[in-house]
Amino acid sequence: MSDRKIRLLGCCMAALVSGLVINAAGARADDNTMTQERLLNADQEDGNWILHHKDYSAHRFSNLNQINADSVKNLKVAWTVQLGGLEGGGIWTHGGLEGTPIAENGFLYVTDGWGSVYKIDAHHGEGVMLWKMDPKTDHDWAGAVACCGVDNRGVALWGDMVISHSLDGRLIATDKNTGKIAWQRQVANPDKGEVITGAPLVVKNMAITGVAGAEYGIRGWVAATDLTTHKEVWRTYTIPGKGEPGSETWKDDHEARATGGGSTWVTGSYDPKSDTIFWGVGNPGPDWDSQYRPGDNLYTDSTIALDANSGKIKWHFQHTPNDPYDYDSVAENVLVDLNGPNGTQKLDLEADRNGVGYAVDRDSGKFLWAVPFVKKLTWTKGVDPETGRPLEYDASKPVQNYAVTPSRDDKVTMVCPGNMGGKNWPPTAYNPTLHLWYIPVIESCNRITNEPTKPGSFKAREMFTGGGPSDPVRITGSVTAIDVTTGKEVAKQEAPYPMLGGLLATPTLVFAGQPDGHVMALDAKSLAPLWTFNTGGGVSAPPITFTVDGKQYIALLVGQGGAWDKWFIDGTPDLKRIAPSSTLYVFGL
Amino acid sequence: MNQNSWIMALALILLTAIVSPAVHGQTATHEDSAEGLRLFRTNCAGCHRWHGGGGGGYGGDALSLRRTKLDRAQIIEVIGCGRPGTGMPFHLRDAYNDGKCYGLSATDVSNGMVREAKNFLRPNEIEIIADYVIANVKGRGEPSFAECQAFFGTGSRACNVYKSQQTAGQ
Structure with missing residues (x-):
């Protein structure tokens, strides 16, 4: 036997032995096949992070507690890996990182903005890139109609495949071991202004896909693809067709529904007990000309509850009817069970771009409570405690006039929160022991200029917005904690910059990143800062935590993503100094 | 040379110094359309679109360069100095250091009256963009x-x- 053969045999034996070791997650390390049972119990795999939002309830909470309020002061960089995807395309000069890493048995799966997937071996105290799957995204086709950056928010796992999206509208299955594409399917069509930035949600052998493009006059949808046959199971449009329920909320005479927006670009959540998928729906189009589309414009700015098998809408709850602000409701829906004297209250929580956090009953969609989570909110005088509607809402009026309303009659208005919202896509986190819901907040106002939209003016792949925003005043941020047992704000830690990355909760900590590069750990109760580190690059992605060989780590993608540096930089002019980058940071004690 | 002659000569020198760049800008054009396309794509296309038609959106309501009436010198001025009170930023680093742009000062920049571009351009690059606009965008349907x-x-x-x-x- 040659030396080479001996080395190969030794390598294989080592791999075999390591495959039989039980890891800290409690799952066998050779248990590398993703099943529905594992996804249903994702919160029990403490050392892994196998769903986009950690679990189907979108808690983004981990029980791991080696890194805690006492030990976090010793947290330091364990290793980094440089990624790619920095190149521009379309109207964008660079790509960015907004993804949530997926961690399984010491291997990480991360994406760059153009949809390349990287598998990284996190064993042995360093990160080793095992493979990169480059989907060869058509940069200009997609990048010319991506409203808000070159972004991809991560992957899902199923069987022995990594399931991902590309900005140019594909659903892609990659062999987890080889990095080779097994199959792919075109789900969205950039010719219509559709692109995909969100991570897929896998439910019962289906990949659920959301779409972006409301600024380009798309008709939004959520689609399910069978992961065995690779065929579409259902596609539910978020703008109803002619005669369908909800179509009566489009009261115009020029088919505004056809370009009505309602995109779905943030990954949803799932309740297996009711077999219901919860998904957020974005703004109506044109964004800032609500007089073009009189009516409530369902199902824009709504949470929709979908039957997992059929995609049929079970219920909806709309936050900003006839929205003139660009107040998407694409945010993730956080599912919380609260035990009380009258039984278990099943909440669906949503932190809306309009600056208000909502709780509704997740079986019926019935409104429960609402709480503003921004320091300054001017668009409405408040939320009706009975209905959850804005106080000024008048069902008899086709066009709503809230406290401040951009319109053809009031063409330039300052609105708070600004159109990026009190909270944009960056995900919240929920601590089930403390019953605290943490919201990454953009504390902002901005100036909206209305431009009347003429019927017939729509052109494919051209922005269809009815105006535009500008940012003449300083924008900051905060992490704000809501006690979900009372629906009240209990803590707010202000930050110099908007929260563009999202949160992670552990038993005693909340982790967050800032677009100036700082990562921080806050006390879970008081939100007092306990640790900070400057990564040197813009952070616009959420942190996760995982274990390798029993040791806890924090992982975070660093690389200025999204649209902030292109469209909103005037609100934070000192962030002009931040250069694009593309790095995976991993921290350990 | 008497005093009046000196004054006349000085005035001519000053006039030449002031006018020359504009005259130069009106007559000299850059044939390097590939460089123009690259610069236009990086600095202009986000708001004005690849075709220069402009329109509303996250970049504000950018004007149509296809329908613009501006001549080469005016386009150069607008790229360099921006348009106060609008979303059009200035791209010359020292645009507001000496009052050459609309007589405004650095104070007017700091108070947000004029937006500052994320990336500054050299005067030669501005001319190349203006030539690209005139050759490939202005007047197109x-x-x-x-x-x-x-x-x-x-x-x-x-x-x-x-x-x-x-x-x-x-």
């Missing part, structure tokens, strides 16, 4: 498939929509 391919190349599907429109129109 509806964007065409050929124009789109000239911008994005032939490897992308970014122009499909114009091809189908062209086919539909036949």
Whole structure:
């Protein structure tokens, strides 16, 4: 036997032995096949992070507690890996990182903005890139109609495949071991202004896909693809067709529904007990000309509850009817069970771009409570405690006039929160022991200029917005904690910059990143800062935590993503100094 | 040379110094359209679109460069100095250091009256962009498939929509 053969045999034996070791997650390390049972119990795999939002309830909470309020002061960089995807395309000069890493048995799966997937071996105290799957995204086709950056928010796992999206509208299955594409399917069509930035949600052998493009006059949808046959199971449009329920909320005479927006670009959540998928729906189009589309414009700015098998809408709850602000409701829906004297209250929580956090009953969609989570909110005088509607809402009026309303009659208005919202896509986190819901907040106002939209003016792949925003005043941020047992704000830690990355909760900590590069750990109760580190690059992605060989780590993608540096930089002019980058940071004690 | 002659000569020198760049800008053009396309794409296309038609959106309500009446010198001025009170930023680093842009000062920049571009351009680059606009954008009608391919190349599907429109129109 040659030396080479001996080395190969030794390598294989080592791999075999390591495959039989039980890891800290409690799952066998050779248990590398993703099943529905594992996804249903994702919160029990403490050392892994196998769903986009950690679990189907979108808690983004981990029980791991080696890194805690006492030990976090010793947290330091364990290793980094440089990624790619920095190149521009379309109207964008660079790509960015907004993804949530997926961690399984010491291997990480991360994406760059153009949809390349990287598998990284996190064993042995360093990160080793095992493979990169480059989907060869058509940069200009997609990048010319991506409203808000070159972004991809991560992957899902199923069987022995990594399931991902590309900005140019594909659903892609990659062999987890080889990095080779097994199959792919075109789900969205950039010719219509559709692109995909969100991570897929896998439910019962289906990949659920959301779409972006409301600024380009798309008709939004959520689609399910069978992961065995690779065929579409259902596609539910978020703008109803002619005669369908909800179509009566489009009261115009020029088919505004056809370009009505309602995109779905943030990954949803799932309740297996009711077999219901919860998904957020974005703004109506044109964004800032609500007089073009009189009516409530369902199902824009709504949470929709979908039957997992059929995609049929079970219920909806709309936050900003006839929205003139660009107040998407694409945010993730956080599912919380609260035990009380009258039984278990099943909440669906949503932190809306309009600056208000909502709780509704997740079986019926019935409104429960609402709480503003921004320091300054001017668009409405408040939320009706009975209905959850804005106080000024008048069902008899086709066009709503809230406290401040951009319109053809009031063409330039300052609105708070600004159109990026009190909270944009960056995900919240929920601590089930403390019953605290943490919201990454953009504390902002901005100036909206209305431009009347003429019927017939729509052109494919051209922005269809009815105006535009500008940012003449300083924008900051905060992490704000809501006690979900009372629906009240209990803590707010202000930050110099908007929260563009999202949160992670552990038993005693909340982790967050800032677009100036700082990562921080806050006390879970008081939100007092306990640790900070400057990564040197813009952070616009959420942190996760995982274990390798029993040791806890924090992982975070660093690389200025999204649209902030292109469209909103005037609100934070000192962030002009931040250069694009593309790095995976991993921290350990 | 008497005193009046000295004054006249000095005035001529000053006048030449002031006018020369503009005259130079009016007559000299840059043939390097590839460089113009690259600069336009990086600095202008986000708001004015690849075709220069402008329109509303996250970048504000950018004016149409296809329908613009501005001449070369005016385009150079607007790129360099921006347009106060609008979303058009200034791209010359020292635009507001000495009052050469509309007589405004650095204070007017700091109070947000004029937006500052994220990336500054050299005067020569501004001229190249202006020449690109005049040669490829100004005065054009509806964007065409050929124009789109000239911008994005032939490897992308970014122009499909114009091809189908062209086919539909036949």
